[in-house]
Structures are given as structure tokens and as C-alpha cells.
Amino acid sequence: AQSVSQHNHHVILSEAASLELGCNYSYGGTVNLFWYVQYPGQHLQLLLKYFSGDPLVKGIKGFEAEFIKSKFSFNLRKPSVQWSDTAEYFCAVNEGDTGTASKLTFGTGTRLQVTL
Amino acid sequence: EAQVTQNPRYLITVTGKKLTVTCSQNMNHEYMSWYRQDPGLGLRQIYYSMNVEVTDKGDVPEGYKVSRKEKRNFPLILESPSPNQTSLYFCASSLRLAGEQFFGPGTRLTVL
Numbered sequence: 001a002q003s004v005s006q007h008n009h010h011v012i013l014s015e016a017a018s019l020e021l022g023c024n025y026s027y028g029g030t031v032n033l034f035w036y037v038q039y040p041g042q043h044l045q046l047l048l049k050y051f052s053g054d055p056l057v058k059g060i061k062g063f064e065a066e067f068i069k070s071k072f073s074f075n076l077r078k079p080s081v082q083w084s085d086t087a088e089y090f091c092a093v094n095e096g097d098t099g100t101a102s103k104l105t106f107g108t109g110t111r112l113q114v115t116l
Numbered sequence: 117e118a119q120v121t122q123n124p125r126y127l128i129t130v131t132g133k134k135l136t137v138t139c140s141q142n143m144n145h146e147y148m149s150w151y152r153q154d155p156g157l158g159l160r161q162i163y164y165s166m167n168v169e170v171t172d173k174g175d176v177p178e179g180y181k182v183s184r185k186e187k188r189n190f191p192l193i194l195e196s197p198s199p200n201q202t203s204l205y206f207c208a209s210s211l212r213l214a215g216e217q218f219f220g221p222g223t224r225l226t227v228l
Contacts, residue, residue, distance in 0.1 A: 006158075009156075032214045032215075034216070036219075042221075043206065043219045043220060043221045043222050044159075044206065044208075044219040045219070046216050046217075049216055051214070090158060090159065092159075094214045095214075096214045103149075103161055103164060103174065104149075104159075104161070104217060105161075106151075106158040106159040106160070107158055108156060108157060108158040109158050
């Protein structure tokens with residue numbers, strides 16, 4: 001079964017620091033990749049997604065992610081975080097070529113805390 | 117406004133008392149899912165539906181039922197809730213198989 005690993009469970013950064021959150025998945029075939037964000041008390045929102053094409057994907061709020069197929073990774077980055085980026089971040093993977101409905105496998109999440 | 121709605125948002129109940137959490141989407145999406153979110157475990161899929169009258173189990177279906185009689189609605193039913201079903205539940209919908217999912221606001225359920 002597909003698995004998604006987010007090795008950083010809790011990250012604390014100062015404002016303006018750079019961010020990189022790791023995401024690795026196990027499926028060897030075609031995948032669709034997502035990063036979702038959950039701000040405190042809110043529902044999940046899509047940050048960015050990768051289906052095909054340029055492996056460097058840009059999303060909202062200055063976030064980007066790079067798909068490295070050989071490493072089964074889809075790490076999230078932001079050059080300079082803001083206090084408002086404090087949230088929980090989830091990586092999710094969909095097996096794109098198996099037709100298994102809209103099943104997304106989520107990682108366990110990374111809680112990002114940005115201090116002033 | 118395109119959205120997924122869930123009701124109730126908060127629910128406290130007792131063991132064994134049947135309950136239903138409703139989910140509705142206004143985007144004409146074919147695919148709908150239910151997830152539960154637990155600390156340290158992320159989101160786990162309970163059930164999903166590819167279309168009206170087509171549902172299937174996700175990763176953690178035990179103790180739950182769903183139905184899809186209309187395209188817009190996908191209720192989650194707990195016939196006999198137990199304390200281990202205390203969790204935060206999210207409904208989601210998507211336009212196609214491998215697409216972005218739109219999430220509802222969540223239902224926080226406590227089973228005493």
C-alpha cells in the first residue's frame with residue numbers, strides 16, 4: 001500500500017527564515033502530488049499540486065515544491081516564512097495511473113510554528 | 117460560492133447512540149470522501165464514492181457506513197459510536213479521479 005512520510009513533525013522557525021519540509025512516498029508508478037495546509041481551527045486548503053511537466057511547482061503564498069522522481073520526494077519550500085504561515089502542512093499522494101477513485105494518502109503532517 | 121458543507125460542526129454523544137454527519141457539495145463533483153484526522157496519524161480515508169450509488173471502503177471503514185443517493189450529498193453514519201471514534205472528521209469532494217480535493221470545515225465528534 002502507498003505510504004507517505006513526513007519526517008519533520010514539528011518545526012519552529014523565526015520570521016524570515018527559510019523553510020523546507022520533507023515528503024517522501026513509496027509508490028513507484030505515476031503519481032499526483034499535493035501539499036495541503038491547515039491553519040489553526042480551519043479546514044484543509046490546497047497549497048500546490050503536481051500532475052506532470054515542470055517538476056518545480058509554485059503555489060500560493062510564495063510556496064513551492066520540487067518533485068524528484070528518483071528520490072520519491074516532493075519537498076515543500078519557502079524562502080522566507082511569515083508568522084501567518086503558522087499551520088499544519090500535509091503532503092498527499094494520489095496514485096495517478098491506477099484509477100483508485102479519488103483516494104489520497106496523506107502524510108502525518110508537520111506542524112510549523114513561526115515566531116516573531 | 118463553491119463549497120463543501122458539513123453538519124453538525126461539533127457533536128458530543130454517548131456510546132451506542134446512532135448519529136449521522138451530513139456532507140453536501142455544490143460543485144457537481146462526482147467524487148466524495150470522508151476522512152478522520154487524529155493527532156500524529158494525519159488524515160485517513162474512511163469511505164469514498166465515485167458516483168451516485170457507488171461507494172467503497174477506504175483505509176479505516178470499521179464502524180462507519182455511508183450512502184450516496186444524490187450526487188451532492190454523502191452522509192457518514194455511525195450506527196453504534198464508540199469512544200475510539202472520537203475524532204475530527206472531514207468530508208471532501210473532487211471533480212475527477214486524481215484531482216484536487218475540496219474539504220469541508222470539519223466535524224469534531226466526541227463519544228463518551
